[in-house]
Amino acid sequence: MREPEAGGRPPMPGQIAEEGIAEKLASAAPARSPEPAGPRDYLVPACAAGLAILWSVAADHTMLSLALITICGVGITICIFAFFVVALALRGGLRDLGGAAKALLVACLLLALAPTLVSNRDLRMLNALVMGASCILEYLLLSGCAEDVALSLGGCLRAIGFFFVEQFSNTAQLRLLSRGSSGEGRLRSSLLGLLVALAILMVAVPLLFSADPVFADLFGRILGWLDDGLFAWGMRAARFALAFVAGSGMLLGLLHGHGRSVGRLEPHSPRRASTSSVGTMLAALDLVYLLFVGVQFAYLFGGASSPAMFGGYAGYARSGFFQLAAVAGINIVVVLASVWVRRDAERFRPVVALQLVLLASIVVMLASAALRMSLYVGAYGLTILRLLTFVGMVGILSLVVYATVWLLRPEFPIFRWAIATLLCIWVAFMLSGPAARVADFNVDGFLAGRVQEMDVYYLGDLSADAIPALERLAARSPEYAVEARMQVRSLRAGVDASGWQERSVAEMLELQKLEG
Numbered sequence: 001m002r003e004p005e006a007g008g009r010p011p012m013p014g015q016i017a018e019e020g021i022a023e024k025l026a027s028a029a030p031a032r033s034p035e036p037a038g039p040r041d042y043l044v045p046a047c048a049a050g051l052a053i054l055w056s057v058a059a060d061h062t063m064l065s066l067a068l069i070t071i072c073g074v075g076i077t078i079c080i081f082a083f084f085v086v087a088l089a090l091r092g093g094l095r096d097l098g099g100a101a102k103a104l105l106v107a108c109l110l111l112a113l114a115p116t117l118v119s120n121r122d123l124r125m126l127n128a129l130v131m132g133a134s135c136i137l138e139y140l141l142l143s144g145c146a147e148d149v150a151l152s153l154g155g156c157l158r159a160i161g162f163f164f165v166e167q168f169s170n171t172a173q174l175r176l177l178s179r180g181s182s183g184e185g186r187l188r189s190s191l192l193g194l195l196v197a198l199a200i201l202m203v204a205v206p207l208l209f210s211a212d213p214v215f216a217d218l219f220g221r222i223l224g225w226l227d228d229g230l231f232a233w234g235m236r237a238a239r240f241a242l243a244f245v246a247g248s249g250m251l252l253g254l255l256h257g258h259g260r261s262v263g264r265l266e267p268h269s270p271r272r273a274s275t276s277s278v279g280t281m282l283a284a285l286d287l288v289y290l291l292f293v294g295v296q297f298a299y300l301f302g303g304a305s306s307p308a309m310f311g312g313y314a315g316y317a318r319s320g321f322f323q324l325a326a327v328a329g330i331n332i333v334v335v336l337a338s339v340w341v342r343r344d345a346e347r348f349r350p351v352v353a354l355q356l357v358l359l360a361s362i363v364v365m366l367a368s369a370a371l372r373m374s375l376y377v378g379a380y381g382l383t384i385l386r387l388l389t390f391v392g393m394v395g396i397l398s399l400v401v402y403a404t405v406w407l408l409r410p411e412f413p414i415f416r417w418a419i420a421t422l423l424c425i426w427v428a429f430m431l432s433g434p435a436a437r438v439a440d441f442n443v444d445g446f447l448a449g450r451v452q453e454m455d456v457y458y459l460g461d462l463s464a465d466a467i468p469a470l471e472r473l474a475a476r477s478p479e480y481a482v483e484a485r486m487q488v489r490s491l492r493a494g495v496d497a498s499g500w501q502e503r504s505v506a507e508m509l510e511l512q513k514l515e516g
Contacts, residue, residue, distance in 0.1 A: 040090055044251045045174070047086045052243035055079055056236055061499040068501065070128045073115045074508075075501030080112035080135065083247075087142055090255050100151055100416065101141040107423045108134050114430040119463035119504040122384060123434060130426050136163040139250065143259025150262075151416045158262055166253040167246035174248050273341035275348050282338060282354035285331070289361035296368045324369035325389050325396070328362045332399050335359055339406065352407050359400050359407075366393050366400075381442040381451045383458065384434060391429050395422050435462040436506075439469035447476055456480050460487030464495055464507045 058075035059068040068076055084105065088094065094102060111131040115124050133156075140150050140159040143166075149155045209216040253259070335355050342351070370393055377386055398421045406414040439459050445451035456473070459466045467488055474484035492514055495507045503511070 040255055041173070041252070043090065044248055044255065047090065048244050048247035048251055051079075051083060051086060051247045052240045054082055055243045055247075056240045058501050059239060060236065061501060069132065070125045071121050072501050073119070073124070073504045075499075076128075077112050077116045080131070081109065084109065087139075087251065087254055090251060091142060097141070098147045100147045100420075101138065103420070104134060104138045104141065104423075107427060108138050110427045110431065111135075114427075116504055117433065117506075118430060118435065119465045119506055120384065120435040121463070123430065126388075127426075127430055130423070134423065136160060139163055139254070140259050140262065143254045144257035145259035145262045150259075151413075151419065153415055155262070162259065162262055163250075166258060167249040170249040170252040171245070173252050174245070273338075273345075275342075275345075275351060278338050278342060279348075279351050279354060282351065282358060285334065286354055286357045286361065289331075289358065289365075293361055293364045296364055322389060324365050324372070325393055328365040328369065328396050329392070331358055331362050331365070332396055332403065335362075335403050336399075339403075347407075347410065355407055356404065359404055362396070362400050366397055369393060377441075378445075378450060379452050381445065381453065381455070382438045384438060384462070387434055387438060391425060395425050398422070398425070433465060435465040436469070438462060439466035443469040443473045447473070454480055456483040456487055459484075460490060464491050464504070464510050467491055467506070467510060 055068075058072065058079050062068055062072075068079070097105075108131065111127060111134055114127050114131075118124060118127070137150060137156060137159050140155070140162055141147065143162075145155070145159075145162075150159060335358055338351075338355060342348075370390070373386060373389060399418060402412070402414045402417050402421070406412045439462055442451055442454065442459065446454045454473070454477075456470070459470055459473075470484045470488050470491075474481045474488070477484070492510055495503065495510050496514060498507070
């Protein structure tokens with residue numbers, strides 16, 4: 001680390017040289033002294049307490065709060081929406097937000113909505129990774145960080161450190177707010193107001209019970225928590241305390257615009273990988289991949305036969321799709337890395353030509369993988385993994401296009417465009433109801449005679465989203481009627497046993513059918 005400047009003031013994050021990822025992340029939000037408190041500062045503890053209560057209720061059925069993020073449905077949707085509503089209210093709405101920050105905010109809300117629309121646990125876990133990264137980056141933008149800084153590779157890495165450090169670096173400001181301004185004792189006044197409210201509710205709640213039996217039943221369930229053991233209440237208290245401190249720190253950091261302190265790193269010493277090393281690597285790869293491309297055009301796309309095709313053309317064409325998609329993903333990383341290691345050097349045309357050849361081979365690999373996958377799916381049906389492979393190939397193809405533009409136009413902001421495109425692809429995928437689409441494709445294909453095999457137990461593992469397709473299969477296929485009905489009963493029993501936080505819209509509709 002650099003020594004403090006004259007006057008004892010520590011260097012700001014934008015002044016720190018490139019001395020290691022750990023130091024950069026740790027310095028994204030240094031410990032702060034209390035700042036002058038404004039009127040909105042005193043709203044932060046109340047807002048944080050409300051968010052902490054909401055989070056504690058939503059996560060009450062889980063041992064760890066992480067489960068709420070990764071597998072829950074409507075519970076995590078409500079929590080994320082509530083946080084962004086509070087955050088926007090405290091910062092004064094959307095003013096001073098750039099177009100990219102607004103677009104990313106919409107993406108975050110759609111990603112938070114996805115668990116309510118999708119019941120499949122595996123898809124929820126994958127969505128949690130995308131949603132978490134997007135929300136962390138959006139928090140940095142809402143906190144005042146410039147878009148050109150945040151929407152860069154270094155900015156995304158530093159957003160992670162800023163997000164986690166900011167949660168616990170504003171405790172001094174929080175203690176100042178608890179003491180109040182000029183010794184007025186705001187905390188004691190708030191407690192007095194709470195006691196008065198409790199006294200009034202002791203009279204009003206029994207009257208509400210007698211007026212509305214539905215409200216009485218709901219309130220009775222809430223009071224049922226009092227019968228839980230000491231361990232359960234200890235977990236609730238710890239969860240609330242942690243969520244309150246973290247939420248207060250994040251809201252204070254956002255309110256005071258701490259993201260503005262996250263700036264660009266100082267110019268680093270130029271790094272230029274030699275032309276010979278990069279060119280030799282690319283030439284060796286291109287030679288192998290060009291041979292592979294020739295085989296694809298001769299045998300796969302051309303339909304030729306060969307003794308090497310074990311199982312004939314059909315068996316040859318229906319294999320290798322996962323491997324090809326993986327190699328295509330590796331190669332796009334190689335292209336981007338080969339440009340990055342020579343980012344401070346002039347573009348050398350032979351090297352650029354080799355990179356373009358590698359990009360062209362990726363397109364052929366993607367076409368080969370898509371054709372093989374389509375033939376396989378047409379015969380044996382669709383799965384979540386196969387559908388994810390198609391989505392991954394679309395994402396890789398978009399990166400190939402952007403990498404080509406970047407090679408020809410070095411000023412092209414590839415990172416920003418890549419983030420936007422990949423987010424759009426994932427949001428569209430999640431909101432399309434993937435599990436329901438898989439079940440519909442398999443059942444309709446089997447009933448029409450296109451799909452050769454039907455795995456009813458796999459459809460039952462998809463989630464409650466597959467219930468309509470299973471009911472259709474039970475009604476129209478005597479061969480699988482018993483198995484399909486068994487899976488439907490099992491899925492509905494699971495919905496009935498789950499908590500409200502875990503449910504999706506499809507599961508709520510099924511629960512209504514059960515109760516009706």
